[in-house]
Amino acid sequence: xxxxxxxxxxxxxxxxxxxxxxxxxxxxxxxxxxxxxxxxxxxxxxxxxxxxxxxxxxxxxxxxxxxxxxxxxxxxxxxxxxxxxxxxx
Amino acid sequence: xxxxxxxxxxxxxxxxxxxxxxxxxxxxxxxxxxxxxxxxxxxxxxxxxxxxxxxxxxxxxxxxxxxxxxxxxxxxxxxxxxxxxxxxxxxxxxxxxxxxxxxxxxxxxxxxxxxxxxxxxxxxxxxxxxxxxxxxxxxxxxxxxxxxxxxxxxxxxxxxxxxxxxxxxxxxxxxxxxxxxxxxxxxxxxxxxxxxxxxxxxxxxxxxxxxxxxxxxxxxxxxxxxxxxxxxxxxxxxxxxxxxxxxxxxxxxxxxxxxxxxxxxxxxxxxxxxxxxxxxxxxxxxxxxxxxxxxxxxxxxxxxxxxxxxxxxxxxxxxxxxxxxxxxxxxxxxxxxxxxxxxxxxxxxxxxxxxxxxxxxxxxxxxxxxxxx
Numbered sequence: 001x002x003x004x005x006x007x008x009x010x011x012x013x014x015x016x017x018x019x020x021x022x023x024x025x026x027x028x029x030x031x032x033x034x035x036x037x038x039x040x041x042x043x044x045x046x047x048x049x050x051x052x053x054x055x056x057x058x059x060x061x062x063x064x065x066x067x068x069x070x071x072x073x074x075x076x077x078x079x080x081x082x083x084x085x086x087x088x089x
Numbered sequence: 090x091x092x093x094x095x096x097x098x099x100x101x102x103x104x105x106x107x108x109x110x111x112x113x114x115x116x117x118x119x120x121x122x123x124x125x126x127x128x129x130x131x132x133x134x135x136x137x138x139x140x141x142x143x144x145x146x147x148x149x150x151x152x153x154x155x156x157x158x159x160x161x162x163x164x165x166x167x168x169x170x171x172x173x174x175x176x177x178x179x180x181x182x183x184x185x186x187x188x189x190x191x192x193x194x195x196x197x198x199x200x201x202x203x204x205x206x207x208x209x210x211x212x213x214x215x216x217x218x219x220x221x222x223x224x225x226x227x228x229x230x231x232x233x234x235x236x237x238x239x240x241x242x243x244x245x246x247x248x249x250x251x252x253x254x255x256x257x258x259x260x261x262x263x264x265x266x267x268x269x270x271x272x273x274x275x276x277x278x279x280x281x282x283x284x285x286x287x288x289x290x291x292x293x294x295x296x297x298x299x300x301x302x303x304x305x306x307x308x309x310x311x312x313x314x315x316x317x318x319x320x321x322x323x324x325x326x327x328x329x330x331x332x333x334x335x336x337x338x339x340x341x342x343x344x345x346x347x348x349x350x351x352x353x354x355x356x357x358x359x360x361x362x363x364x365x366x367x368x369x370x371x372x373x374x375x376x377x378x379x380x381x382x383x384x385x386x387x388x389x390x391x392x393x394x395x396x397x398x399x400x401x402x403x404x405x406x407x408x409x410x411x412x413x414x415x416x417x418x419x420x421x422x423x424x425x426x427x428x429x430x431x432x433x434x435x436x437x438x439x440x441x442x443x444x445x446x447x448x449x450x451x452x453x454x455x456x457x458x459x460x461x462x
Contacts, residue, residue, distance in 0.1 A: 043153065048191070050192070
């Protein structure tokens with residue numbers, strides 16, 4: 001069962017910092033999070049299911065942009081981190 | 090303070106929203122906020138049909154656009170729905186169906202609906218489209234007469250995106266609506282949004298080849314004459330114009346100014362027969378002359394006057410398109426927010442001016458809730 005760590009920036013939408021998931025892909029994980037925490041809907045992904053530009057997802061320490069993006073598979077024991085690279089002025 | 094005498098100035102900034110509480114004397118203000126801290130608040134506006142109810146549009150490069158409602162003058166906020174672009178085939182390469190083609194970039198404008206439809210709202214967004222809610226923003230439906238207008242394929246984005254940034258309702262004909270789109274121009278509906286037509290005849294487009302074009306103008310803001318809403322004042326990318334026939338024809342009146350580029354225009358019932366503008370130098374988007382300048386077009390004399398005393402606020406001032414507002418009192422209050430986060434106001438039809446002693450982030454919008462008269 002993948003373990004997911006959510007960064008503190010998400011505390012407005014999700015009160016928890018860690019969750020366990022049964023999702024088998026990053027896309028599925030975000031679906032699951034949006035189902036469990038409805039306020040998260042459209043905050044990580046826009047309405048076209050595209051990850052928002054400043055959202056970074058790492059699976060076992062690797063940026064999913066270098067893997068299979070949102071289709072990156074997840075397996076039991078994987079660690080997932082959802083972070084925000086807040087930038088700009 | 091007795092609420093019936095209260096004046097609230099609602100300020101949207103790049104980093105959150107503020108509400109200034111004062112009274113009809115308009116001598117001093119208590120500043121509250123920021124609300125939606127860190128969000129780019131394009132608009133915060135009171136609903137005159139429901140005292141205490143305030144709506145805001147809070148955009149964010151990180152979280153996307155959000156909208157909120159407060160029922161207690163901004164002390165507590167509840168998120169409401171955001172319009173969603175229509176679903177259709179997903180763009181390549183995935184080819185999946187059932188997804189919107191485009192995400193909503195920003196929510197620009199929210200406008201309370203008709204008096205006899207107390208739960209109705211209109212919203213203007215980027216990608217340029219108009220939306221209607223009949224349940225205080227819980228659900229939104231697009232306005233197809235405008236959103237699917239045959240001219241749409243030729244609408245082009247301005248620097249702020251392809252946005253619908255202005256929504257006005259004619260108080261004398263509640264089914265008559267105007268919207269402003271950058272860069273598509275002005276559109277009017279005479280049947281509460283069922284059908285729309287461009288209303289830009291006579292407005293120059295400096296960035297397209299010569300010719301009188303029906304649409305494609307980069308309209309920045311519109312304001313209706315309080316004594317006769319068939320007269321409309323218009324700040325366009327390419328000048329300041331007036332229409333006396335509900336937008337059917339426009340005449341440029343800003344040519345005698347050093348520059349008639351600008352973003353804002355506002356009218357006030359307490360200062361009828363004219364409009365306030367803040368013309369800017371086109372190249373710098375700042376006032377000329379090294380000082381704050383607010384000009385008033387006197388539509389009776391058909392002449393211009395600079396209403397801020399010379400040298401009162403030295404510097405090079407910029408404004409965003411929603412940052413000039415007026416109240417409904419007499420004499421009129423005029424309120425101007427700048428891109429440098431300063432809020433100037435006059436409680437005397439623009440004759441005397443003062444500055445709120447608070448450094449705001451860059452100001453996006455100013456609206457005012459006040460009693461009438």
